[in-house]
Amino acid sequence: MKKISDLKINxxxxxxxxxxxxxxxxxxxxxxxxxxxxxxxxEHTLAKQTWDIISGNTKIALREEEARGVxxxxxxxxx
Amino acid sequence: MLKTIKVAIVGQPNVGKxxxxxxxSNAKLHVGNFSGVTVEKKEVFLKxxxxxxxxxxxxGIYSLNAYTPEEQVAKNFLINEDFDIILNxxxxxxxxxxxxxxxxxxxxxxxxxxxxxxxxxxxxxxxxIDKDALExxxxxxxxxxxxxxxxxxxxxxxQIIKLKKEDKKANKxxxxxxxxxxxxxxxxxxxxxPHFRDDDYARFIAIRLLDRDEQVYKIIHxxxxxxxVHSMLEKMYKNLELEFDEDSTTDILSxxxxxxxxxxxMEALNLKDEDEGMxxxxxxxxxxxxxxLPIFLFFMWALFxxxxxxxxxxxNFIGEMFTQTQNFLADFLPKGMFNSLLTDGVLPxxxxxxxxxxxxxxxxxxxxxxxxxxxxxRAAYLMDGFxxxxxxxxxxxxxxxxxxGCTVPAYMAARTLKNPKDRIITMLVLGFMSCGARLPIYxxxxxxxxxxxxxxxxxxxxxxxxxxxxxxVAKILxxxxxxxxxxxxxxxxPPYRFPSSKALFMDLWIKTKMFLKKAGTFxxxxxxxxxxxxxxxxxxxxxxxxxxxxxxxxxxxxxAALKNExxxxxxxxxxxxxxxxxxxxxxxxxxFDWRMSVSVVAGLAAKExxxxxxxxxxxxxxxxxxxxxxxxxxxxxxxxxxxxxLLLIIMIYSPCLAAMSTxxxxxxxxxxxxxxxxxxxxxxxxFAYSAYKIL
Ligand SMILES: Nc1nc2c(ncn2[C@@H]2O[C@H](COP(=O)(O)OP(=O)(O)O)[C@@H](O)[C@H]2O)c(=O)[nH]1
Numbered sequence: 001m002k003k004i005s006d007l008k009i010n011x012x013x014x015x016x017x018x019x020x021x022x023x024x025x026x027x028x029x030x031x032x033x034x035x036x037x038x039x040x041x042x043e044h045t046l047a048k049q050t051w052d053i054i055s056g057n058t059k060i061a062l063r064e065e066e067a068r069g070v071x072x073x074x075x076x077x078x079x
Numbered sequence: 080m081l082k083t084i085k086v087a088i089v090g091q092p093n094v095g096k097x098x099x100x101x102x103x104s105n106a107k108l109h110v111g112n113f114s115g116v117t118v119e120k121k122e123v124f125l126k127x128x129x130x131x132x133x134x135x136x137x138x139g140i141y142s143l144n145a146y147t148p149e150e151q152v153a154k155n156f157l158i159n160e161d162f163d164i165i166l167n168x169x170x171x172x173x174x175x176x177x178x179x180x181x182x183x184x185x186x187x188x189x190x191x192x193x194x195x196x197x198x199x200x201x202x203x204x205x206x207x208i209d210k211d212a213l214e215x216x217x218x219x220x221x222x223x224x225x226x227x228x229x230x231x232x233x234x235x236x237x238q239i240i241k242l243k244k245e246d247k248k249a250n251k252x253x254x255x256x257x258x259x260x261x262x263x264x265x266x267x268x269x270x271x272x273p274h275f276r277d278d279d280y281a282r283f284i285a286i287r288l289l290d291r292d293e294q295v296y297k298i299i300h301x302x303x304x305x306x307x308v309h310s311m312l313e314k315m316y317k318n319l320e321l322e323f324d325e326d327s328t329t330d331i332l333s334x335x336x337x338x339x340x341x342x343x344x345m346e347a348l349n350l351k352d353e354d355e356g357m358x359x360x361x362x363x364x365x366x367x368x369x370x371x372l373p374i375f376l377f378f379m380w381a382l383f384x385x386x387x388x389x390x391x392x393x394x395n396f397i398g399e400m401f402t403q404t405q406n407f408l409a410d411f412l413p414k415g416m417f418n419s420l421l422t423d424g425v426l427p428x429x430x431x432x433x434x435x436x437x438x439x440x441x442x443x444x445x446x447x448x449x450x451x452x453x454x455x456x457r458a459a460y461l462m463d464g465f466x467x468x469x470x471x472x473x474x475x476x477x478x479x480x481x482x483x484g485c486t487v488p489a490y491m492a493a494r495t496l497k498n499p500k501d502r503i504i505t506m507l508v509l510g511f512m513s514c515g516a517r518l519p520i521y522x523x524x525x526x527x528x529x530x531x532x533x534x535x536x537x538x539x540x541x542x543x544x545x546x547x548x549x550x551x552v553a554k555i556l557x558x559x560x561x562x563x564x565x566x567x568x569x570x571x572x573p574p575y576r577f578p579s580s581k582a583l584f585m586d587l588w589i590k591t592k593m594f595l596k597k598a599g600t601f602x603x604x605x606x607x608x609x610x611x612x613x614x615x616x617x618x619x620x621x622x623x624x625x626x627x628x629x630x631x632x633x634x635x636x637x638x639a640a641l642k643n644e645x646x647x648x649x650x651x652x653x654x655x656x657x658x659x660x661x662x663x664x665x666x667x668x669x670x671f672d673w674r675m676s677v678s679v680v681a682g683l684a685a686k687e688x689x690x691x692x693x694x695x696x697x698x699x700x701x702x703x704x705x706x707x708x709x710x711x712x713x714x715x716x717x718x719x720x721x722x723x724x725l726l727l728i729i730m731i732y733s734p735c736l737a738a739m740s741t742x743x744x745x746x747x748x749x750x751x752x753x754x755x756x757x758x759x760x761x762x763x764x765x766f767a768y769s770a771y772k773i774l
Contacts (some may be wrong), residue, residue, distance in 0.1 A: 029330075050464055
């Protein structure tokens with residue numbers, strides 16, 4: 001399955017599953033990254049080490065390691 | 080005797096809780112600490128005709144699956160303390176996410192009020208929150224507020240009193256039938272124990288156990304029913320996870336809550352999907368993959384330039400004012416011990432410190448501005464990739480930058496780092512970020528020795544140098560002391576907001592007050608001690624000796640020279656001279672004379688004391704002047720190499736007593752405390768010695 005870290009800037013996707021250990025998982029969920037939530041990639045740093053995504057009006061910064069733990073279905077092609 | 084209503088104010092971070100509390104009319108705010116920990120505790124007291132309302136503001140908390148130590152404090156309060164009403168503040172902009180947490184709170188089945196804040200932002204986007212829909216769906220009173228526009232805020236106390244009188248609890252949240260069955264069964268079993276007789280409490284504990292809440296698990300661990308509950312739980316986990324095809328029951332409950340919250344938002348929030356918001360547009364530039372970092376560095380550079388250049392203007396004025404006052408009092412008051420104590424001891428010292436108030440305020444103002452606008456978290460995002468290389472994480476950037484303001488709050492800011500290893504490394508190198516109180520010393524030395532170079536650049540280099548050293552030390556600590564991956568990095572980036580000038584100036588006012596208080600009490604007191612040590616014991620022999628010589632001297636120039644020599648002799652034979660002589664061997668290899676040595680050691684009490692001590696030591700007997708006079712005195716008495724060594728010592732060695740005690744309070748392990756107390760001083764000495772030898 002695809003992960004957030006596979007997306008490009010401006011891609012949108014639906015969260016399928018969070019694969020992470022607690023407490024990271026709980027933190028991601030409490031920020032709104034739950035099954036079925038829509039996410040969009042806003043930015044990532046040059047080396048793709050840090051990602052900036054938005055889900056339901058909440059902007060979240062996360063590292064590539066955590067971005068790999070958010071499994072998604074992409075719903076649009078990058079324009 | 081009025082009845083007291085106890086209210087717990089709970090909400091996720093950045094929902095505007097502090098702004099809301101500041102906006103409540105006629106309230107008395109009390110700031111303290113939660114017992115046993117150094118987490119700030121704000122209490123708001125409100126008197127009404129019938130009741131005293133006592134509200135406790137809990138630290139921002141994302142969910143009951145607590146993550147940071149501060150969240151832990153909030154959770155402990157909710158679970159263990161006795162209170163009447165939960166006041167749950169949520170942000171209208173992120174309603175559904177906030178409601179997920181509200182649903183967890185409703186599991187407690189206590190009296191609860193939902194405060195939906197920031198409705199002004201929804202309205203300005205042409206949206207609307209349906210208060211009645213929320214009230215009927217949740218079964219609790221809902222208040223729409225805007226702390227910014229002061230709307231709805233005073234409804235809070237009315238609603239609290241109304242709810243206190245009523246006997247109405249929040250609706251129960253009903254989960255999926257399969258989950259409900261388990262909750263009920265578990266609650267029944269729990270009720271066999273006298274701890275959980277209460278229906279609501281038993282249900283709450285049952286839900287927390289199904290949510291795999293380790294803290295609640297520990298509560299039942301020591302009870303006789305543990306074995307029964309434990310085996311029942313194991314079976315339930317397994318079956319539910321099979322039935323729902325999920326990895327953990329936590330996910331099941333979290334999905335359930337998210338679905339309910341999403342539906343609530345659909346019912347209650349009327350807002351068309353928006354286009355790219357303002358924040359995204361700003362972020363397109365400020366966290367641009369290529370432009371982001373240079374812009375950030377520019378902001379930092381500009382801040383330090385402002386601190387120096389702008390701060391210099393009132394500085395001369397304040398210095399002049401103190402000199403004038405001193406001269407006036409020296410003539411006006413009768414000669415004697417008190418006169419000398421005041422005009423040679425206290426005033427020069429306090430003046431030398433107060434002069435730097437403008438610099439410090441500008442720096443704090445800048446840091447607050449970054450924090451309030453939401454830029455600080457962008458800085459953390461930008462810096463994470465870089466910080467990771469030094470074994471730190473982006474979030475550590477915020478305490479590290481705060482360290483440029485004051486090390487004490489910076490140590491506390493390090494609490495947002497959940498992983499103890501990340502936290503201790505960050506705290507161990509925090510002292511290398513030069514705090515505002517060291518600024519006066521730098522300014523003094525720069526003015527004395529680098530006035531011809533761009534002073535702003537020299538200052539910038541000092542700060543950057545400290546930061547780089549800190550990063551290198553962090554890397555070394557990480558590789559030598561801890562191996563292993565740094566803490567995961569997941570951080571909310573709040574939308575850009577125009578800072579509230581009230582909050583900005585309120586904070587500056589508090590800082591000014593605290594600084595002046597410190598200057599007026601602690602520093603005045605310390606300078607009295609320094610003055611006493613430098614003026615006693617009286618040595619009449621030397622004085623008489625010189626007095627005759629001075630009288631015999633021909634020119635006034637020779638007289639002045641002799642006078643200076645007398646003062647130096649007197650100082651050398653004072654108590655302070657003996658202390659200085661005693662520690663001189665330590666600092667002698669750095670080219671320090673005893674006066675510098677004493678000043679540096681005094682700086683361990685508070686960095687402000689370094690300049691004031693120098694003020695006393697170098698100014699005694701001379702034309703008693705504050706720092707302007709001090710600058711030329713330093714230039715005459717200290718050679719360039721020793722001045723550089725002094726700069727390095729100040730940059731690197733231990734922070735002040737207040738900071739050190741904060742560190743001790745935060746870090747309970749003795750091994751770390753000892754290490755922390757010794758190593759920066761050793762590093763500082765080595766650097767200073769090398770510089771002195773090489774130059
Ligand atoms: N537009 C708007 N901004 C608000 C409101 N309440 C707070 N803010 C802003 O939101 C930011 C976070 O507020 P703060 O009180 O620090 O949040 P806390 O973390 O919950 O204490 C600040 O920049 C406030 O100025 C509000 O009702 N409307």
